[in-house]
Amino acid sequence: MRKKNHSFAHSIAWNLAGAGIPLAFAFLAIPSLLAGYGNERFGLLTIIWALIGYFSIFDFGIGRALTKLVSDRLGSKSTEDIHDVTKTALLTMGVLGLVACALLIVAAPLLVQILKLDTTLRDESVLSLRILALGLPFVILSAGLIGLLEARAEFHAINRVRLVMGMLNFGAPLLMLTWSHSLVPATIALAVARAATTAFYFRISAHTGALDVSSGRFNRSNLRELLGFGSWITLSNLISPLMAQLDKVVIGSVVALHLLPFYAVPGDLVNRLSFIPIALIGVFFPAFAARWSAREPNKLKSLYTSAAFLMFSAVYPIALGIYALAPEGLSLWINEEFSRQSTPLLHWLCIGLILNSIARIPHALLQASGRPSITAKLHLIELPVYAVALWQLLNHFGIIGAAIAWSGRMALDYLLLSACSSIAIPELRRPSVFMLTAVIIGIAVMAAAAFIPSPLLRLVLSISLGLVGITLAAPIVLRLRHND
Known part of the structure; x- marks a missing residue:
């Protein structure tokens, strides 16, 4: 088994490249895909x-749980059952994948019926799904497999494959346009690409020693441990998309559908920038x-402080730039109205x-410390609020009320998570207060700008x-190493 000690800077750079380059390619490919396949x-x-x-x-959250459990065992040097866990x-994930496959095969006609597609496209759509x-x-x-590799800090290997997969996600349908305008060849290409991606991850996992197919056995106690952690992750993953799409649905029903683009376009811009914090x-x-x-x-505590400082240094200048230049930027991009x-809203x-x-x-941090139930319960509290x-807010302020509500939810989420992490780990109280202060000052500077x-x-x-943020953050991130 190879032992590596890559720096966080190395890992972060690969994560940003693995997510950012396909995103840039998507912007270039989408106009051609739209023109080639047509609107429907x-x-x-x-x-x-x-x-x-x-x-x-x-x-069922098992990928994240696998990262957590393998990281736990590597951190505590208790690796006796690591191959059993893997x-x-x-x-289990293979079986769950087959269940998902069967469900979509059965549900495909119903989904096509719900979408109300043109009758000439229905057979093609069912087959594509x-x-x-x-x-x-x-x-x-x-x-x-990604979860397994993340636990061993193999981010360069993950993102080499992720980068190719991200490009194929748009490139494969684009390439299929040279043969046919039907979606059937495009979905065949996407399915083959997914299979090839899995094969690459499998090979990398075996090559790095993260996976040994000849070792380990299925263990029910490990399964209970995986599902106990992963079920709370799944609950969060079910609620988060619901809250993410709720604003658009309510705008269309409460205000007016023709006003939705004024909210959806800046909302999509901000949402796409989430690849940066996700990469970190x-x-x-x-x-x-x-x-x-x-x-x-x-x-x-030191790692938490470094992570928070790095996150703020990476995201704040971008948010400040968009906030400060929003009037001119939106006018140039779309129009003055x-x-x-x-x-x-922006x-x-x-x-x-x-x-x-x-x-x-x-x-x-709460999930990494074995408390995914806290984050899931907080999401359950936040949803009705x-x-x-x-x-x-929509009824009183129109579409700007949706933006206020969304940012208010982010503020509530941040305060609750910071409070819970500080209670669970008292050493984090001081860096949490310091970070909250920095965020408040930062927002005040944005408003003034x-x-x-x-x-x-x-x-x-x-x-x-x-530049100030990069200057202060660079020495910190360059010093950090996964195994120190």
């Missing part, structure tokens, strides 16, 4: 992409779990972006603060 087929293609992501909940997780279903076991198995958390989660299992509270309507959403990004640190606030009359000065301010 492209609409179904976007649903196919969404289903690939949504059906990943059929791993084999139990992957066999059933071909997609054949790829679901590979999607779920990949999640387990992917690196820190297994490190949190390892420090926790090794009973090293001082190292855990759109800018006038959407700028106030301002509130930028505040929410900062709060949501920082909240991911205590969220990851958010729904009521969204309804009331919008009143600077010159766009050039606002741009200079954003770049300057970004």
Whole structure:
């Protein structure tokens, strides 16, 4: 088994590349896909992409649980049953993948009927969804293999495959357009790509020593441990998408559907930026779990502080730049009328972006310390509060009320998670208070920056603060190593 000690900087760079480069490619590919497949087929293609992501909940959180349990054992040097845990997780995920496959094959006609597609496309759509279903076991198995590799900090290996898969997600349907405008060849290509991706992850796992097919056995006690952790993750994963889409549904029903783009476009812009905090958390989660299992509270505190500072340094300058330059940016991108309507919304959403990004640190720490039930219960509390606030604010303030409600939920989530993590781990109280102070000051600076009359000065301010953040964060992240 190879032993590596990659720096966090190395891992974060690979995570950002693995998510960011395919995102940039998507922006280039989408116009050609839309022109080639037409509105209805492209609409179904976007649903196919969404289903690939949504059906990943059929791993029942075992992928994340595998990262947690393997990190625990590596951190505490108790690796006797590590191959049992691995084999139990992957066999279970394989079965769950087959169940997801069967469900989608059976449900495909019903889904097509709900979508109310043109009758000439129904047979093609049903067949495309059933071909997609054949790829679901590979999607779920990949999640387990990624979790296994994340526990061993093999982020460079994960993201080499993830980068290729991300490009194929858009490139394969684009390539199939040279043969046919039907979605059937496109979904065949996507299913084959998923199978190939799983094969690559399997080979890397075996090569790095993370997976040994000749060792380990299925163990019911390990399964209970995996499901005990993973079931709470699944609950969170079910509630989060519901809260993420609730605002758009309510806007369409309470205000007016024609106003939805004024909210949806800036909302989508902010949502796409979440790949940055997700990339950072992917690196820190297994490190949190390892420090926790090794009973090293001082190292855990130091790592938590470094993670929060790095997250703030990475996200804040981007949020500040978007907030400060929103009027000019939206005018250039779309038009002045759109800018006038959407700028106030984008301002509130930028505040929410900062709060949501920082909240991911205590969220990851609570899960890494074996408390996923806390994060799931907090989501259960937040859902009705958010729904009521969204309804009331929309009725009183129109679509800007939706942005206020969303950012309010992010603030509530951040405060609750910070409080819970500080109670669970008292050593985190001081860095949590310090981070909260920094966030409040940062938001105040953002609000003040919008009143600077010159766009050039606002741009200079954003770049300057970004450079300051990089200068302060770089030495910290370069010193951090996974096994220190």
